[in-house]
Amino acid sequence: TTDLLLENGGKISVEGYDAGGQGSVTVEAANSVRIRGKGEGPDPSPGSDTVSTGILGHGTDIRISTPEILVSESGAIRSESWWQDVPGRIDITTQRLTLESGGHISGNALGHSLTSGIGAPIVIRASEFVRVEGSRNGRGSTIASGTRSSGAASSITIAAPWLCVADDGVINASTGRFGTAGAGGINIDVDRLELINGGRLASIEWGHAALGGHIAVSARESILLDGGQILAWGGNEAAAGKIVLKAPRIRLRGGLITTSNEEYAVSGGIEMNTGQLLLSDSSSIQSTSTSTAGAGTVDVTVTGDLSLLSGG
Numbered sequence: 001t002t003d004l005l006l007e008n009g010g011k012i013s014v015e016g017y018d019a020g021g022q023g024s025v026t027v028e029a030a031n032s033v034r035i036r037g038k039g040e041g042p043d044p045s046p047g048s049d050t051v052s053t054g055i056l057g058h059g060t061d062i063r064i065s066t067p068e069i070l071v072s073e074s075g076a077i078r079s080e081s082w083w084q085d086v087p088g089r090i091d092i093t094t095q096r097l098t099l100e101s102g103g104h105i106s107g108n109a110l111g112h113s114l115t116s117g118i119g120a121p122i123v124i125r126a127s128e129f130v131r132v133e134g135s136r137n138g139r140g141s142t143i144a145s146g147t148r149s150s151g152a153a154s155s156i157t158i159a160a161p162w163l164c165v166a167d168d169g170v171i172n173a174s175t176g177r178f179g180t181a182g183a184g185g186i187n188i189d190v191d192r193l194e195l196i197n198g199g200r201l202a203s204i205e206w207g208h209a210a211l212g213g214h215i216a217v218s219a220r221e222s223i224l225l226d227g228g229q230i231l232a233w234g235g236n237e238a239a240a241g242k243i244v245l246k247a248p249r250i251r252l253r254g255g256l257i258t259t260s261n262e263e264y265a266v267s268g269g270i271e272m273n274t275g276q277l278l279l280s281d282s283s284s285i286q287s288t289s290t291s292t293a294g295a296g297t298v299d300v301t302v303t304g305d306l307s308l309l310s311g312g
Helices: none
Strands: 003-007 011-014 024-028 030-036 054-058 061-065 068-072 076-080 090-100 104-106 122-133 142-147 156-168 170-175 186-196 201-205 215-226 230-232 244-254 256-261 272-278 284-287 297-309
Touching: 024 054, 054 061, 054 230, 076 090, 090 104, 104 122, 122 142, 122 297, 142 156, 142 256, 156 170, 186 201, 201 215, 215 230, 230 244, 244 256, 256 272, 272 284, 284 297
Parallel strands: 003 030, 011 054, 024 061, 030 068, 054 076, 061 090, 068 090, 076 104, 090 122, 104 142, 122 156, 142 170, 156 186, 170 201, 186 215, 201 230, 215 244, 230 256, 244 272, 256 284, 272 297
Antiparallel strands: none
């Protein structure tokens, strides 16, 4: 098609609940794909969070190719699983991707510890930018791969010149408290990464004897945290993910980079390599722990200037 518009309950869906997954959805639009939902808030109950508007599937491959994608008002691109051992995959190729007002892309495994779904990997390639901004009715704009089941979450991979996560938007990989498998990693390859006004990259690991997903950012120009956060957390007997950042310039202005672990969890630690590191406005890079395993290592290599200003 030239343009695809789904709004106010408009839906393209493939729903199958057997172990093998079900079908695929492929969209090719010469100009744009726009998904505008009804603004529903999230339902935290396992398997109960429904979204009325978007491209939706269970264990489904979703492939979208178009110059521009806008997902807003709690609209969604989702491939989630309940019992599927073979997860779907979300593969997006575009110039410009914007998620706003609770718009989200997710590849979650729903259920609980007795179900065995696996989260869908998410791959996003944008030739201009990816923006994840704002919230609506308690639902943040999100790119998420998570699991509430005994199966693992999958990875999130984003390649773009500019990635901006702002106004409580989040890119998140997580495992639920009763899971036994690990969270997937977040892999970001950009020119510039900006986390602004509560924008976050997060790896949350609640599982038993599971490994948290890493957060790996490679930026050819800069990483900016202006009131933003990068965090990896582990609880229970899980291990928190590792944070790995590489860029010629890293600046934190009221920003936080942290790894923490509780109960019996092991920390993943922080590794940073940059030519210039600037911390201001009470910014912090830290590893904290209330776990019996102790805190993780913070390893920062700065080949040029290191500046700590105004309480940073």
